[in-house]
Amino acid sequence: MSRPEAPAHFASPPGVIVRRTRVSDAGAFARMMDHPDVFPNLLQMPHASEEHWKARLTESAASGSPHVQIVAEADGEVVGAAGLHPIGASPRKRHSMLLGINVAADWQGRGIGKLLMHALCDYADNWLGLLRIELDVFADNRRAQALYERFGFVREGVRRCEALRDGVYVDGWLMARLHPAPLRGFPRV
Numbered sequence: 001m002s003r004p005e006a007p008a009h010f011a012s013p014p015g016v017i018v019r020r021t022r023v024s025d026a027g028a029f030a031r032m033m034d035h036p037d038v039f040p041n042l043l044q045m046p047h048a049s050e051e052h053w054k055a056r057l058t059e060s061a062a063s064g065s066p067h068v069q070i071v072a073e074a075d076g077e078v079v080g081a082a083g084l085h086p087i088g089a090s091p092r093k094r095h096s097m098l099l100g101i102n103v104a105a106d107w108q109g110r111g112i113g114k115l116l117m118h119a120l121c122d123y124a125d126n127w128l129g130l131l132r133i134e135l136d137v138f139a140d141n142r143r144a145q146a147l148y149e150r151f152g153f154v155r156e157g158v159r160r161c162e163a164l165r166d167g168v169y170v171d172g173w174l175m176a177r178l179h180p181a182p183l184r185g186f187p188r189v
């Protein structure tokens with residue numbers, strides 16, 4: 001991906017690039033997701049498997065797949081991943097996609113989340129023309145909520161007891177962002 005040129009405050013940490021996910025990233029995904037600072041805040045299960053990720057990334061990589069999946073890579077190592085995924089099968093929801101993101105435990109708090117969010121919002125706004133991006137975040141995941149708010153997401157609702165996390169049912173927030181300047185055609189003369 002050549003775009004975007006990030007504004008200074010979202011500039012890549014040195015040596016970090018954003019690129020499309022490859023099927024060969026499956027092992028890196030399994031390692032990232034297997035960490036106790038990562039999977040409990042997602043809807044992943046413990047003991048992530050490389051085979052599972054290989055199957056998912058193969059589906060995303062297929063020609064015509066509606067999934068958009070990117071990674072941040074530092075010196076050849078995958079340090080974060082983010083994606084946009086269709087919401088159901090109805091064509092009437094094509095203007096809307098679901099966002100997911102995670103950063104490897106050792107790389108959290110170092111600007112990787114901002115870098116990935118900037119790249120995905122640019123993709124959604126300027127290349128897919130999405131009107132709406134939505135996501136689910138646990139009610140106590142303040143770090144992720146702060147990141148989303150920075151990119152214009154607002155809380156739209158609370159899902160009570162949304163998911164089981166380490167033996168406790170936890171609430172989730174539905175957050176969403178509308179395109180900041182919905183696209184129009186080029187003015188005709």
Ligand SMILES: CC(C)(COP(=O)(O)OP(=O)(O)OC[C@H]1O[C@@H](n2cnc3c(N)ncnc32)[C@H](O)[C@@H]1OP(=O)(O)O)[C@@H](O)C(=O)NCCC(=O)NCCS
Nearest residue numbers: 038041102103108109110111112113114137143144146147
């Ligand atoms: C949530 C997550 C994606 C954020 O990515 P990150 O690379 O750690 O975040 P960044 O370093 O880019 O920081 C982005 C913003 O998050 C907020 N933030 C960062 N660390 C924070 C903390 N400890 N507490 C509260 N907010 C915090 C800040 O607003 C920060 O922006 P700023 O540094 O300009 O003030 C990442 O920590 C992660 O993957 N966590 C585990 C999985 C997860 O929770 N995924 C999201 C599921 S909804």
